[in-house]
Amino acid sequence: MPEAITPLIRAPWRRRSRAGAWALAALGLISTGVQARAEDTSIGVYSGRHYNSDQKLYQQFTTQTGIQVKLLEAKDDSLIERLRQEGKNTPADVLVLVDAARLERATSLDLLQPARSATLLRTIPPNLRDSKGRWVALTRRVRVVLVNPALVKATSIRTYGDLANPALKGKVCLRDRKSVYNQSLVASQLLLRGEAQTQSWLKAMTSNVTQPYFSSDIPLIRALAKGQCGVGLVNTYYLARLLNGEAGPADRALARKLQVVFPKPAHVNISGAGITRYAKNPQGALKLIEFLASPVGGKGYAEANHEYPLKGFGDDPILKGMGRFQADGLSAEQLGSRNRDAVKLMEANGWL
DSSP, X not given: OOOOOEESSSSOSSOOOHHHHHHHHHTTSSOTTSOOOGGGGEEEEEESOOOXXXXXXXXXXXXXHOOEEEEEEXXXXXXXXXXXXXXXXXXXXXXXXXXXXXXXXXXXXXXXXXXXXXXXXXXXXXXXXXXXXXXEXXXXXXXXXXXXXXXXXXXXXXXXXXXXXXXXXXXXXXXXXXXXXXXXXXXXXXXXXXXXXXXXXXXXXXXXXXXXXXXSHHHHHHHHHTTSOSEEEEEHHHHHHHHTTTTOHHHHHHHTTOEEEOOSSBEEEEEEXXXXXXXXXXXXXXXXXXXXXXXXXXXXHHHTTTOBOSSSOOSOHHHHHHOOOOBXXXXXXXXXXXXXXXXXXXXXXXXX
């Protein structure tokens, strides 16, 4: 069955009538001094993010603009496919996805339209937005090396390449190659080190893996903490969730046993958003994206999932406790463009 639509107001997903728009104006939700068009009073959002704090931000946006957000949350790939099948009939104005590879897939399918915004050009660094304006980053995500110090010395890990050290034989935990986060990491190594060095690294690192490959970062973190392996690759926000107690006291205690190592340089990925190709309200969609990328909206969007804002390191106390990182400087667009090459190399060199 298709995913259920989760409106932030209880109403069916449809454009409001002109009478409805003026009714909102009478309630003070939009300015009575401006003759609002019916299609300007709501926007549809397809989002691969699913956090209650995100919905609070959408409600804040509605309060500020009078534009109501009709939200559908689902897995990124299913949203991309749904948008492709709906074509001109889609109710979605904004598409929110996690990871540059998925944003690149959406652009390759011509699901997003360019947006012209001086605000976004000022707000978002060039390496965190599409060169043709089809999407922009909203948060940053860092893939780090996580170490069980009882089994591996954290000081022995300086780069991702160190996971290929023969001394780590049988001590490496990895998530499977279906993970887009690992695919983008390999894409980053292709861009930084070239194919030959990346292939050698993959062969040696995967030969150090004896545990089954994991389908998610959370069970991988638990395995590390229990000593089933000594070192692994995770996104920082997964560890932050456990340290924050979101999965309960037992997982918090496990997470506290581990140590974060930011490789130099660190692989940085994103969550991002774009205006759908057949958006009925592209102006409203752009307003939402500008709001989410703003210092206020962006701060909340990052903190909702213990992610990093587009600039700086943010105020999240758990992330601050992990320390700071030196980003590799690659553009998210580059990462997405090398995804297919990365997957092929992973398949050919032992990453299951």
